Each structure stands twice: as structure tokens, then as C-alpha cells.
Amino acid sequence: MRSAKIIVAILVVVGWLVVSGVPVTAANGIDITNNKQLDFVREITAAEEKIMQEKEGQIIVQLNKPMSDTRVATILNFDSKKIRELAPDVYSIAVDEGDEEMLFRELQQNEAVLLAERNLPRKLLYESFPNDPYYREQWGLESIGISKLWEQLPSELGQVTVAVIDSGVDTNPFHEDLENRIDPNGYNFLLGSTNIYDLNGHGTAVAGIIAAVTNNNKGIAGVAGLADVRILPLQVVFSDGNVYSDDLIAAINYAVERNVDIINLSLGGSQYSEIENNVIQKAIQKGITVVASAGNEGNMSYMYPASYDGVISVGSIAADNKRSYFSNYNDKIDVVAPGERFITTAKSNLNKYDYFSGTSAAAPMVTGVLALLKAIDPSLTPEDLMGLLAATSLDLGFPGKDAEHGFGKINPLEALKLVMSEEQEEGNWTVLPSPPGRVPVNKAWLIQFNRSFAEDEIDGIVIEKDNNFIPVSIQLFPQEGRAIVTPVNTYTSQEEYQLKIFLNNLNRYRMSFFTE
Structure with missing residues (x-):
């Protein structure tokens, strides 16, 4: 010892x-x-x-009875230098790389060995938090359970680029918590230059919520701060907060040309623009996910770009999961996220942090989550990501999608589980019989389980077409052991779809159906 x-x-x-x-x-x-x-x-x-x-390669054995170290080495046929006594009859054995499987089987068959096991990893069972000093003030991150997602992130993540079309970002130098996060191809559409200064501070705050470096002993933790997320700052907002659609259109087009993964738009106006919408639809068709703030008027008015088709419209909730008093609510709202008094990076050459509220804060929360999912699986399309949000969000208010909360509060961990389940090898599916004939294009499905269940027993229920998620509204009735799945939009006629059910005991079910 x-x-x-x-x-x-x-x-x-x-x-x-x-x-x-x-x-x-x-x-x-x-x-x-x-x-x-x-x-x-x-x-x-x-x-x-x-x-x-x-x-990592060691084997632990428990012998039938205690014996001397010399005797142990002889009986187990190992060099005594590779054997370490852990207890009178328990030893760890260092095994050369590549020999683990063979020697493990030999030890299991050795008559002197009662038990042979791998040297299993363990961890401290306290609530671990990033070492960023202001993390505990970022109540919104714990509200959506982001730390639990961080714990389960795979080791290999791809790079993701998020265009933050906003007021620029803190420069000269860049904010300490955005170090190595800023894409060098940022552009100022107001001055026609690469000087992306931020005199307003709004863009710096948004960028921090999405991508502030996590676990760097500085400031805050970005939602996607553990991934290689790059912020492409596209400046369209004047220092007084005003924005014009020409700059916005030019910036969206620039983001398309740069082939970004996600566009965050924490801005908007009440007037519809068909041209602006066309440019955004082009971005979506190119595979770029667009996330936008629902608006801060506190009424049912539409805000654009959030209310264009295909854009993920994000409302704000408070710590009690109720709609923020300022958050717009209407039939275009897709999801909600924390958006009140959220501490984030602030403009200053002194690396400051400040509180930030509004649907402008809620949208980058969603963007950060989607950036993490894209880092795990770059093939996820805008439709996939919307489907994931719809299938996994925590339902608030009336069952199913509603004007106050859309599909509900984003639930990053459940979305991650669904992505990881989809990435597993094909197989391990229980195939359910398809319904006879073709089904109506607005068909809802009643799923009956063989017993009552807790909501956390279901990891997700989705409908797919050509491996793309279709947005659905899910109503769970745990005590009755059933669920109702309704498409948000009608299915396409004369097409094949799949209904998939993921349970947390790793059982998976799927059923194919054809539309009329």
C-alpha cells in the first residue's frame, strides 16, 4: 500500500x-x-x-480464500508486480492492452477465483455544477434541465455555426466568455464593413446565452457552451435598437451563403413582409433552422419573422412556468423557454455580465439547445428539430399545443434521448401491425398501453416521413394508460409514415401507415 x-x-x-x-x-x-x-x-x-x-483495463478478482501475495501470483499466473492487494481476498490486476477479454475469461474459469469483474467507473453523487461563477444565477438553465443533458453528451461533437442577426458583439477585445466563439466572417450591414462593434449590448447578451464557454472559471455558462459552437455576428441593429428589413434580408441571405446551421433572430416587427419571408423560406429550404422571438407586447399579435411558416417561434416563461407578462401568445407559438432576468454577457471592455429579459432571451435558449443537437447529429433538418421540440417539450396549460405555450417548455434531455435513440443501430424494434387500408390525412392515433404509467417512462412519441420528424401534439393520460398523438399539420396524401414510440426501458415500437 x-x-x-x-x-x-x-x-x-x-x-x-x-x-x-x-x-x-x-x-x-x-x-x-x-x-x-x-x-x-x-x-x-x-x-x-x-x-x-x-x-480502464484492469480486472478485479475476489478469491475463494485469502492467501499470500506470492501464492496469489502463482495461482493466477500473473507477474506479482501487476497485482495489487485491495483487501485480504481481493486484488486488482493490470492487464496489457489487447489481452483484456482473453485474460478476463481465464480468470473467470480459474478455480481459485470466486468473482472476476472489470474495474468499473464511479462518480461522486453530489449535484455538480459548472465552475462558471454566475452559473447559479442562471436559473433558466436548471429550469430546462440543461446540466443533465451536459452529463450525457457524447464525447465527439461536430462544429456548429449560429448566425446571430442582431446588434453585433462585444469587440476590442472580444468578451472573455466568448473567447474563440466568434466566427471571423461576421459583417456589419449598417456600415458595410467587418467592424461588428456592439454599442447596444443586445447581440452580446444573445451570443452569451447561446455559446458562452462553459467550465472555464469565468462568468456564465452558455446553453451550448460545452460544444464547439461558433457565433457568426451579423449586425443589423442600430445602437438605439432600431432595425430595418433591408439589412435583415441582406443578413439572412449572407447567412445562407455562409451555410450556417442555425439563425437566431431575437428581433421582429408587426408588419408582414413577403420578401423577408421568401428569404427566410430559402434559408429553411437550404437546411438552416430559424429561431425567432415571439414578441414582447403581451398580447395575441403576430410578430415577424417569428410568425412566418417554418420559423420556430419562442415565447417566454417565468420561474413558475407561467407565461411571462410581456410574452406574446398566439397560434404561431411553437415552444416557450425561460426569458426573465437571465444573467448573460454584457457589452463592456471590462468583461461585464448583466441581467437580460424578454423573448429575446428565450429564443437563444432554444437556439442553444438546437445547436447541441446539431453538434450530436449534423444531419438533423429544420423539420427534424421542430419535430423533436414538439415531441419532447413539457406540456403546459391546456393539453396539446396551445396559444400560451405552443408545445410547451423545451426539454433538452428528452430531446437528446430521442436523438440518441435514433442513432442506435437499426433493430431492437417491436413492429406493430399497420392499420388496414389508408388513413385520413388528419388522422390522430390513440395508443393504449397495458397499464398506467408515469410520464417519465416515455422518452418520446414521434411520427416520421423519410426519416424526418413530423410535428405532432401529444396528450398523455398516465392513469388511463393511453396517449393521443395528433399531427399539427395534415399529412401529405398518398405517402408512407411511421409512428415510433420510445420507452425509457429501451423498448421501442414502430408502425407504418399510408395516407389516403
């Missing part, structure tokens, strides 16, 4: 160095003027990484 004692002693020394301290320290308490201390920490970190790598 000598090595364990050495590690404990080293940890004690590190603790002493931190608490005895000197005036100049980094955020983690390490003296940044002391090269010896920095070298020491680097040494320890490297050593720990090596140890963790070694543990």
Missing part, C-alpha cells in the same frame, strides 16, 4: 500550498507567479491521467 500513502502525502502538500498562498493567484487557487508550483501541479495532473488510463 506504499503508493497510496505517497499520493495522500502529495495531496496534503498541495492543500498546504493553496491555503498558505501568496497574493497573486489564479481562479483555482494556484500561485501563477510560482513556476515550481505550476510544474508540480502539472506533474500531478499528468500522473493522475496516466493512472486513470491504466485503470
Whole structure:
């Protein structure tokens, strides 16, 4: 056990160095003027990484009875240097890479071995939060459960570019929490230049909600802050907050030419523009998802671009899940997200943070979630992403889609589960019999389960066509053991669709049907 004692002693020394301290320290308490201390920490970190790598291939065995170390090495047929005693009859064995499977089977068959297991990973069971100082003030992130999604993100994520068409972004230098997040191809459509200064602050706030770097010991955590998300700042807003449709149209077209993944529009007006709509439809047809704020008038009026077809219109809710007093509500609302008193990056050359409210804050919450989903699966189309939101959002208010909340409050973790379920290998499906004949284009489906259920037992119910999600309204009746799935829009005539049901016990069901 000598090595364990050495590690404990080293940890004690590190603790002493931190608490005895000197005036100049980094955020983690390490003296940044002391090269010896920095070298020491680097040494320890490297050593720990090596140890963790070694543990991944180890096997743990429990013997039928205690015995001497020499005897153990002989019976197990291993070099004694590769065997470590954990308890009188329990040992860990270091195994050469590539030999794990063969030696694991041999140990299982060894008569002296009672049990053989992998060296399983464990984790601390406290509520872990990013180390960003203002994270605990970002109530909206916990309200949508984003930290639970972060915990389940796959290790490999693609790069995603989000065009923030707004008032620019804090520059000279860029805000500390947006470091390496700003796409160099940003453009100022007001001056016709690449100077994307932000005298208003609105664009900087929106960019921070989407992409502020997470776990960097600075400021806040962006919704997509753990992914490689790039903000393309396209400046169309004057410093006093005014915007004109010509700049907006030019910026949307520029975003299409740059082949961005998502456009965030935390702005709008009450007048419909067919030209503006045409440009936005072109973006959607090119596979770009467009997210926009529903408006802050607190009434049922339409706001554009949010109310154009195909645009994800986002309303705002407060901490109690009720519609924010200022949030517009109408039949164009798709989803809602937290949008009140949300702390985010602020314009200043001093790296400031400030509170931000409005549907302007709710929209980038949704954009950030969709950016994470695109980082996981770049093939997701605007229709897919809308379908995912519709299938997984937490229903608020009246059952199904309603004017106050659309499909409900965004539920990132459930959306992630659905994406990951879709990415699993084909198979493990229970195929349900198709209905006889063809079904009406507005057909709703009653799904009857064999017992009552809790809502969290269902990971998702979707309808697909050609692997694209179709927006649906889902009503769950847990006590009655049934669900009703209704298409938001009518199906296309003479086409094949699939109804898919994902349960959290990994059971999956699907049924094909044809429309009239």
C-alpha cells in the first residue's frame, strides 16, 4: 500500500500550498507567479491521467480464500508486480492492452477465483455544477434541465455555426466568455464593413446565452457552451435598437451563403413582409433552422419573422412556468423557454455580465439547445428539430399545443434521448401491425398501453416521413394508460409514415401507415 500513502502525502502538500498562498493567484487557487508550483501541479495532473488510463483495463478478482501475495501470483499466473492487494481476498490486476477479454475469461474459469469483474467507473453523487461563477444565477438553465443533458453528451461533437442577426458583439477585445466563439466572417450591414462593434449590448447578451464557454472559471455558462459552437455576428441593429428589413434580408441571405446551421433572430416587427419571408423560406429550404422571438407586447399579435411558416417561434416563461407578462401568445407559438432576468454577457471592455429579459432571451435558449443537437447529429433538418421540440417539450396549460405555450417548455434531455435513440443501430424494434387500408390525412392515433404509467417512462412519441420528424401534439393520460398523438399539420396524401414510440426501458415500437 506504499503508493497510496505517497499520493495522500502529495495531496496534503498541495492543500498546504493553496491555503498558505501568496497574493497573486489564479481562479483555482494556484500561485501563477510560482513556476515550481505550476510544474508540480502539472506533474500531478499528468500522473493522475496516466493512472486513470491504466485503470480502464484492469480486472478485479475476489478469491475463494485469502492467501499470500506470492501464492496469489502463482495461482493466477500473473507477474506479482501487476497485482495489487485491495483487501485480504481481493486484488486488482493490470492487464496489457489487447489481452483484456482473453485474460478476463481465464480468470473467470480459474478455480481459485470466486468473482472476476472489470474495474468499473464511479462518480461522486453530489449535484455538480459548472465552475462558471454566475452559473447559479442562471436559473433558466436548471429550469430546462440543461446540466443533465451536459452529463450525457457524447464525447465527439461536430462544429456548429449560429448566425446571430442582431446588434453585433462585444469587440476590442472580444468578451472573455466568448473567447474563440466568434466566427471571423461576421459583417456589419449598417456600415458595410467587418467592424461588428456592439454599442447596444443586445447581440452580446444573445451570443452569451447561446455559446458562452462553459467550465472555464469565468462568468456564465452558455446553453451550448460545452460544444464547439461558433457565433457568426451579423449586425443589423442600430445602437438605439432600431432595425430595418433591408439589412435583415441582406443578413439572412449572407447567412445562407455562409451555410450556417442555425439563425437566431431575437428581433421582429408587426408588419408582414413577403420578401423577408421568401428569404427566410430559402434559408429553411437550404437546411438552416430559424429561431425567432415571439414578441414582447403581451398580447395575441403576430410578430415577424417569428410568425412566418417554418420559423420556430419562442415565447417566454417565468420561474413558475407561467407565461411571462410581456410574452406574446398566439397560434404561431411553437415552444416557450425561460426569458426573465437571465444573467448573460454584457457589452463592456471590462468583461461585464448583466441581467437580460424578454423573448429575446428565450429564443437563444432554444437556439442553444438546437445547436447541441446539431453538434450530436449534423444531419438533423429544420423539420427534424421542430419535430423533436414538439415531441419532447413539457406540456403546459391546456393539453396539446396551445396559444400560451405552443408545445410547451423545451426539454433538452428528452430531446437528446430521442436523438440518441435514433442513432442506435437499426433493430431492437417491436413492429406493430399497420392499420388496414389508408388513413385520413388528419388522422390522430390513440395508443393504449397495458397499464398506467408515469410520464417519465416515455422518452418520446414521434411520427416520421423519410426519416424526418413530423410535428405532432401529444396528450398523455398516465392513469388511463393511453396517449393521443395528433399531427399539427395534415399529412401529405398518398405517402408512407411511421409512428415510433420510445420507452425509457429501451423498448421501442414502430408502425407504418399510408395516407389516403
